[in-house]
Amino acid sequence: MNRPGDLAHHTLSVLVENKAGVLARVADLFARRGYNIVSLAVAPTDDQAFSRITIVVDVESAPLEQIVKQLFKLINIVEIQELSAFDAVERELMIATIEASTDTRTQIVELVNIFEGKILAVSPEAITVSLDGAPSKIDDFEALLRDYGIRDLQRTGRIALPKMDRDVPVLRAVSNS
Amino acid sequence: MTGSTDTDKPLRLNGGQALIKALEMEGVEVVFGYPGGAILPVYDPILDAGLRHVLVRHEQGAGHMAEGYAHATGKPGVCMVTSGPAATNIVTPLADAMLDSVPMVCITGQVALGSIGTDAFQECDTTGITRSVTKHNFLVTRAEDIPRIIREAFHIATTGRPGPVLVDIPKNIVDANNPDAYFDWEWPEELDLPGYHPNVTPSIESIEAAAELIMAAERPVLYVGGGVLKSRGAQALLELVELTDIPVVTTLMARGAFPDSHELCLGMPGMHGNYTAVTAIQRSDLLIAMGSRFDDRVTGKVGAFAPDAKIVHFDIDPAEHGKVRTPDVSVVGDCRISMELLNEELRTAGLPGSNPDRSAWRQQVSGWQEKYPLTYEQSKDGELLKPQYVIERLRDLSPKDTIVASGVGQHQMFASQYWEFNHPYTWLNSGGLGTMGFSIPAAIGAKAGLPDRTVWAIDGDGCFQMTAQELVTASVEKIPVKIALLNNSYLGMVRQWQSLFYEERLSEVHLGYDVPDYVMWAESMGCVAFRVEDVDEVDEVIAKANAINDRPVVVEFRCHATENVYPMVPAGGSNDDLIVDPSQADLLEADRAADRERAEAIEAGAQA
């Protein structure tokens, strides 16, 4: 299974007008052009007029350049940045309910502690945990939990901001102007 | 403005009145439309408006009329229909305008805001349905937003790469009986489009790089597409060609962008392009794509398209650059402005004086023209007409600036091949979507915009049956278009594919000559109608039709049922495997054998 750490995956930070239907336009564009979305997170920015969509795309389905250019054709898209793991602070949140008998519960709690996660709920057969952090850390945590049996798992998808000392170029549909 | 107190007093309008006023402010002269429940409140202020409303007979007609109007006049076409089934009826023209980059504003009625999402009567998710077939669309939620959104709609439709924009307007905000639909009219000075910045002016580096490749090329071809027409760039193109002496092919969307009568015009490339246009591209060492988009109907098998050519791509839409073929030089900008800058650059560099010697290339090209002209066999005594012949006679007997609108099928390809297009904006057709039924409403739209011009629709019998009812519109609204109906009794283009690629197993393509009776049908719609079956009658009837200016005319030309369009590149095939007219097939086979021998000899020499 593809995971957000994949080399074919690129993170785009897309500033859009905060208007009804904008997310649908973006999703529709990906669907009709056959581009794959790995994850997508959206919320208003500090300025209520704009939202930021953090979208992890799979460039195996189409070249990143075409994806960016097609996105730019959407009238409500204002700015696009590509955030590489090197240039960006990336975070993701996962919550998961894991099978946990009295035998295995301590092992899971230990894992949660090592990863600095949280325990949200406990029952006789299961335990619900959460972890936030860099996507690769969450990948590792998820892989380790898998051995115990995952009942339910939800990840938020990645959000990202440029590192403060890095000058992340704003992508343009036209490179030479 | 002088300080009269009258102008200071705010003008209080309801949304419906504001919509009409906004259209007037945008300079709209004609709206093609059809009323109904949700748009009803807007049809009341239309009675007092300073614009013409053309009542169509089907909403698809309104959309294609707006397209035809836009294409012929260069102004955005406007259509207006109600919600639900009317909105879905206009989806086809929107998709058509989207693929052919036609500037168009479509206004749809919508159920009242409070009813949206309740499956109300005649509710459909119009903005959802049309999202992928419009350049942009709007759902207006407040009456006071109408002026700004109409302005933005026209701005988006007509700038950058043009396209259709839809504005969906709920009934309550245009309702004269709703107090909340009233507001103080204000025409916005500024648009609120923070994400919309078309790339109009190209970078000077890209122009320099393009000029450099052009000056160095030995076998260049200008591959001209619809973008030249959209940018009003025909004059700049002519100058570019006179400066560089480079031969030109004009795609189906660009017929007329460069005069067919010019000695450097090679005509149309692509699936039914002529041998010279197709082969010149294949052998070129530089392809200058000017407002063209490497459509599959032009390239055939992409990997085998112009294999030795470097590419300079001019297009205002960045996404077209590298979508199909990676360019060596990419010039992102308006085609007219780009060509003007390029011409300046080339003049500075010493052109036309310092062009390289390309006489060998010119000779090769004119050799192909001589050897493989477009050709067909005239019908024998007693046979029905050849469609090519009908088009040649129409061409020669109609005014030079006649506008031709075509349907989709064999007749479209024959029209593009055999008409001589010497003026821009004289050819209207559905290139990208290939919409049967386009020609009659498009011709009506063009004639509504340019009433002094002769407008001929060249239509097929299949196409005619899709939108013929708009001839009622033409009669009643006194828009005297002329229809040349090439009745071959078949869905001819489909029959051709079945003949060539399905072992002549003809499946569901026969329409028959006699039902419907096209002459009676046309007469019943208020047209003058003729039927021509004999070669000897063709000229006389065309002359009669051209002399009628007060009513639409339909001439049914009974055509040969089994004529095929040649040349032809089978879908997905390489342009090198073009099939020519059967009368030229032996010649071409001999040529290809000689080419192979030469290539083998060179290969053997290289190995020795």
Ligand SMILES: Cc1ncc(C[n+]2csc(CCOP(=O)(O)OP(=O)(O)O)c2C)c(N)n1
């Ligand atoms: C709306 C629509 N339906 C189907 C087609 C597929 N199609 C392309 S050409 C053609 C036949 C057109 O027949 P006619 O109008 O008689 O023209 P001809 O090819 O005979 O000249 C068909 C069915 C189409 N292009 N558009």
Ligand SMILES: [Mg+2]
């Ligand atoms: Mg036919």
